[in-house]
Structure formats: structure tokens, C-alpha cells
Amino acid sequence: MNSKAQLPQSVSKWADPFVLCAVILSVYWNFSRLAISDLGLSILIVAASIAVMAALEWWRVPKHTIGYSLREIFSHSVVTWIGTLAGLAIVFLAWNTLALYQNSYYVPFFQALPLILFATPILSAFFIIAADRILGPSKQGGYQLGLVTLGRFKEVDWTAVRDNLITWFIRGFFLPINFCELVRVITLVRGHEFSLLQGSLASSEYYLLVMIYGLIIAAVVPGYIFGARLIRTENKSVSHSWFGWTVTLACYPPFEYAFFTSWFDYSPTTADPIWLQPWAQQLQNLPAALAIVGVVILFFSLIHLWGEAQFGLRSSNLTNRGIITTGPYRFCKHPVYLAKCIVWFLVSIPFVSGMSIFDDLRLTVLWICVCGIFTLRTVAEEQLLSRDPDYVAYARWIEEHGVLSFLKKIPAFSYEWRLARWQQQHPDLHSAS
DSSP states (O other), rough: OOOOOOOOOOOSOHHHHHHHHHHHHHHHHHHTTTTHHHHHHHHHHHHHHHHHHHHHHHHSSSSOOOOOOOOHHHHHHHHHHHHHHHHHHHHHHHHHHHHGGSSSSHHHHHHHHHHHHHHHHHHHHHHHHHHHHHOOOOOOOOHHHHHHHHHOGGOOOHHHHHHHHHHHHHHHHHHHHHHHHHHHHHHHHHHHHHHHGGSSSSHHHHHHHHHHHHHHHHHHHHHHHHHOGGGGGGGGOOOOHHHHHHHHHSSSTHHHHIIIIISOOOOOOSSSSOOOOHHHHHHTOOOHHHHHHHHHHHHHHHHHHHHHHHHGGGGGGESSOOOSSGGGGGGGGGGHHHHHHHHHHHHHHHGOSSSSHHHHHHHHHHHHHHHHHHHHHHHHHHHHHHHHHHHHHHHHHHHHSTGGGGGSSGGOOOOHHHHHHHHHHOGGGGGGG
16 A cells, blocks of 8 residues: 555545634624514525525536537426426425424424425526536436426436435435424524633533534534535435444434433433533533643534534535545544543543443443444445445545544454455445555
């Protein structure tokens, strides 16, 4: 292996997360004091984020006109547009049928849904026609679902239809969760921005972490709403792995309640525990240590935010929307998952939060199980992305130069070891080597 190999070019620039966070904070700061609802403020934040980040992506795309006639472009675009509306109709039917979405938690999403239903046909028509004109017609994505909708079954690539339906599933499942969570967090922090300057260190830390979490959610929502071939943010491939989707969905409602609340709940069992209290109580007589732990928690929370925001309009699960090698991904393949596990450990300190030494051990084992689920998610994501030669080159570079490169000595933690086994199971991965 060539240790001097260059880090592959990234689809995301190092400054993108800072621009995105600046947009979110600017909109929040300027509109939160006005007579606008939390729902309206959430919509403004998401809309502004999409507009600014889409403009940045558009500025980077090489501009040229493909030599197709306007008639060819229009006829192809109409089919793709019909497929897009068909996909939207499918998830709309699911949202209005499944019992899960009748829960009051999803009320904000249904209040915003008319705007989505109004904007999608208009914006999708513009981006589809522009993409076909500038990049040339594509037989992937919504085009294949459009053929199915029009009954042109002999022309259909059913594999592409499956991938497009999975893409709509991803949007349909994750968008309502994240959007409603954004509204909830804005409701929680709005009007309490300066509470972090009052009260105990634990109280201030709580408000800071909630605000950082709000930024994280605001950063990922646009990716589930907006993806366009015109600005190269479309799904290039999706996972078909039952294993991958099982460990991924386990981390989101309603499934997370079984895994993280019923089975692997490592919450403290000490008297009257509340979030952030264990570490504050254990270190209350050591103010310097208390401050250090608090700073470390904030540091890794910011790493989490940095990693999520680096995706920009490419936030998704088990998809390839372009390989990112900048920001925290220059140091680690999975900075978000690593940061999450560290923060959860420092917040709950499970090894001293039980009622006895055996309870401490039990809580620690449960925390390890939770981290194990996220470790399995990294495996599933890497297996999908390893079909992309750019990712293989990136993963190999990280294995040599990343902050966790020392782990490659352990076979199970070695990317090369995993890649060799995936290539045995899927011969098409050889082309990515």
C-alpha cells in the first residue's frame, strides 16, 4: 500500500459547515424575536439553509450545455417529473395511513406539509429541466418511476425503480422525525438563550448542549428535503442490506424505544437522576475536574455538529451522495458516531452511576451495547460506500493517516481486512480496488 497516496477530493468544502451554521443562527437570531410561530421559524431556517447551500453547490458545478434537442429534453423531463410526483404521492399516502403519524408529535410536520406539497411540483420541474439541459438526460432516479406510472413497463429498469423507492422511503421516514424534532428544540430554547449564563455549571451546560443539538437537527433537515442532480446532491446509490437497515432504524423512533429504552438503557439508577447530573454530582467537590469534563463534553458535541453540518444538503442514511473527505472526516471516517459515544459516556458516566458496583458494571455493559449498534452502522455504511472507488481510496488513506490508525492492527477494525471479505462475498467490489 502506498502510504504517500493523496487524500481524495471531497464533494464538500471545509467552509460549508460554518456557512450552514451561520445561516441557521442568523435566521434564528433575526426572526425569533418577531411574532412568528416556532413552526414558522423552523420553516424559515430550513428554507434559508436550502437556498444558500444550493447556491454554493450550483456555483461549483461545471456549466455546459449538452447537445440534445429541446424536444428530447422536455419529453424526458416530463417523465422524470411524473416519477417525482408519484414518489411524493407514495410517501404522502404512507404519512396519512400509518398509525405512527397520527401521534401528536407529528402535528408540526403535517402543518408544514401543504407547503411541501405546493413547492415540490414547482421546484422539481425547474431542477429536472435544468439538469437535463445542462447535464443531459438521466435514466436513473425518478425517470424509471415515471415510466412505471405511465405504464411503459417494457422500458423499465426495475433495479433503478427499487433504488428510487428506497430513496423515497428514506425521505418519508426521516424527514418527519427530524423536522418535528427541530420544532421541538426551538420551542425548548426560544426565549431562554441567556439561561446558559445563569445557574449552575450543569444547568449552563444543559442549555448549551440543547442549542448545539438544535443546530445539528437544523443542519440535517435540508438534506432529507432537497436533493438534485443539477447540483450533484442526488443519491448515487442506496443500501439493499437488511442488516444495514436493521441497525440503522434501531436508532430512530419508534424502534429506538425498544433498543435504547427497553433493552439497552444505561441511564443512571442513582437517586433522582436527571440528565447531566451524574458527572456534576460525582465531581461537585472537584470544581477544576468538573469544568474540564464539561469542556470535553462540549468539545465532542461540537465535533458531532461539525460532522453533521459537513454534509450540507447531502444528509441521509445508507446512501452515497458523494464522498466527503474534509472537515472532521479528514481525521476519522465516522466522527459523528465516535463523538456521540464519548458524549454519552461523559454525560452518564455509567461506571459510577448505579446503586452498587454490580449495577455500575451493568450500566457500562449497556453503554457498550449502544456503541456496538453504532459500530455496526459504520460497517453497513462502509460496505455500501466501498462500491465507490473514491471511498476505497479515502478509507485506505484514513487507515494510514487517521487518528485511529493504530486500530488497524486488530483485524476486525481494519478496513483492508473487511474489504477483502466483502470482495469475496461481492465480486463487483473488485472493480473498486
